[in-house]
Amino acid sequence: MEFVIHEMEEKDLPKVQDVWRAVNIDLAFSDKHEELVKMIKFNPGLCLVLKDTLKSDILGAVLGGFDGRRGWIHHLAIHPSIQGKKYGTLLMDELLRRFEERNVAKLKIEIFKSNKDVIKFYKKLGWEHRTDLSTMSLTLKE
Ligand SMILES: CC(C)(COP(=O)(O)OP(=O)(O)OC[C@H]1O[C@@H](n2cnc3c(N)ncnc32)[C@H](O)[C@@H]1OP(=O)(O)O)[C@@H](O)C(=O)NCCC(=O)NCCS
Known part of the structure; x- marks a missing residue:
């Protein structure tokens, strides 16, 4: 298998959500399609996918966001079928x-x-x- 890293696009989202489901990441309000589209638009070039070039399948994903002060990383995931092969490291390095x-x-x-x-x-x-x-949170929408 050969993989490449691409910037996440709207059309990738259903497969990205499948990868997150496969690694048991809880999909919340912010993981709805429209919310993810917002995240990609707010953070051009920082939301990435790992794509199998042959099957054109998505087997890894990560969301990066910059709030003007800190960079945040959310939902890094590598599909269980290819975990332990350094693809997580590759995605994080990029x-x-x-x-x-x-x-x-x-x-x-x-x-x-x-x-x-x-x-x-x-x-x-x-x-x-x-x-x-310690982390604190206040929910404004769910
Ligand atoms: C975490 C994750 C992205 C790592 O991706 P990966 O491709 O499997 O990791 P790599 O092969 O690049 O691993 C690099 C090193 O970290 C170690 N490692 C990876 N995942 C680990 C885990 N869950 N626990 C402990 N060690 C882990 C590997 O053993 C490897 O060690 P080595 O350098 O001694 O060989 C992947 O396991 C995953 O998707 N997990 C489920 C989702 C998740 O928990 N995401 C993080 C949310 S905060």
Whole structure:
């Protein structure tokens, strides 16, 4: 199999949602089609897919967003059929390169406590596990 990384397009969204479902990422309000279209438009070049060039199938995805201060990474996922082959690393390296190109100083990611094993993955990529921070949220729409 041969893979390439592409910028996410609206037509990719159903397959991207399939990849997220396959890795049990909970699809919330912000993962509805129209909301994802908004995310892609707000963050040109920072939402990416991993595409199988032969079948033209999507087997990986990640959403990058810049809020003017920090870069945020959401929903990194590699389809279970190709996990453990460094495609997650590849997708993250490409996204990092794109954040660097935009002079973004710091990146953030939120990880569910139930998914704490994945911290090892990010540590291997040089990320720091911040135990001095707590996340809070306020829901305005669901
Ligand atoms: C996390 C994820 C994107 C990693 O992609 P991948 O292609 O399987 O990872 P890689 O092959 O690039 O792994 C790089 C290293 O991290 C390790 N690693 C990857 N996923 C890991 C996990 N869940 N737990 C612990 N270690 C992990 C690998 O063993 C590998 O170690 P090595 O360098 O010693 O061989 C993928 O496993 C996935 O989609 N998981 C489900 C969704 C998810 O949890 N996303 C993160 C949301 S915060």
